[in-house]
Amino acid sequence: MKQSKFLSGLLQNWIPKIFSVMVAVFIVVSVRFMNVNDRVVTLPLRVVLPSDYKAASLVPETVEVAISGPDSIIYLVDPAGIKARADFSDVNGPGIVRVPVELDYSEDIYTRDGLTVSARPSSVRILFEEVL
Numbered sequence: 001m002k003q004s005k006f007l008s009g010l011l012q013n014w015i016p017k018i019f020s021v022m023v024a025v026f027i028v029v030s031v032r033f034m035n036v037n038d039r040v041v042t043l044p045l046r047v048v049l050p051s052d053y054k055a056a057s058l059v060p061e062t063v064e065v066a067i068s069g070p071d072s073i074i075y076l077v078d079p080a081g082i083k084a085r086a087d088f089s090d091v092n093g094p095g096i097v098r099v100p101v102e103l104d105y106s107e108d109i110y111t112r113d114g115l116t117v118s119a120r121p122s123s124v125r126i127l128f129e130e131v132l
Contacts, residue, residue: 037068037069037070037071037074038066038067038068038074039066039067039068039074039075039077040064040065040066040067040120041064041065041067041079041082042062042063042064042065043062043063043064043065043079043082043083043084044061044062044084045060045061045062045063045084045085045086045101045124046083046084046085046086047059047060047085047086047088047124047126048085048086048087048088048089049088049089050088050089050090050091050128052091052130052131053091053093053094053128053129053130053131054128054129054130054131055126055127055128056127056128056129057126057127058126059126060086060124063084063101063119063120063121063124064119064120065079065082065084065103065117065118065119065120066117066118066119066120067079067115067116067117068115068116068117068118069113069114069115069116070113070114073113073114073115074115077110077115081105081106082103082104082105082117083103083104083105084101084102084103084104084119085101085102085103085104086099086100086101086102086124087099087102088126088128091128093128094128094129094130095127095128096125096126096127096128097125097126097128098123098124098125099123099124099125100122100123101119101121101122101123101124103117103118103119105117
């Protein structure tokens with residue numbers, strides 16, 4: 001008789017019970033996989049300027065680099081292993097030129113551990129004038 005009470009109690013309101021279990025599993029999975037943080041470091045930006053034109057606007061000296069990944073790993077990364085560069089050597093006339101910020105780092109180390117590296121801003125723009 002006790003088994004039938006248990007079974008009937010289990011089967012009563014089974015839709016909300018299954019829904020509650022599904023919501024609990026979703027919360028656990030989302031917390032487990034969404035534990036991704038950003039570590040932002042400021043790195044020097046190496047800017048390659050063209051010889052035929054001079055920069056009429058400010059040339060940025062630094063760029064912020066975001067290292068994204070699991071919290072337990074991102075603080076173990078040495079930012080000195082990442083180099084930021086903006087190459088304006090292909091400028092072919094005066095005016096505003098925008099180039100992407102290129103990040104040089106050992107990709108296999110970062111991708112193996114699930115890390116991503118991105119520059120903020122992702123591109124740099126400079127106003128160039130002809131050299132007199």
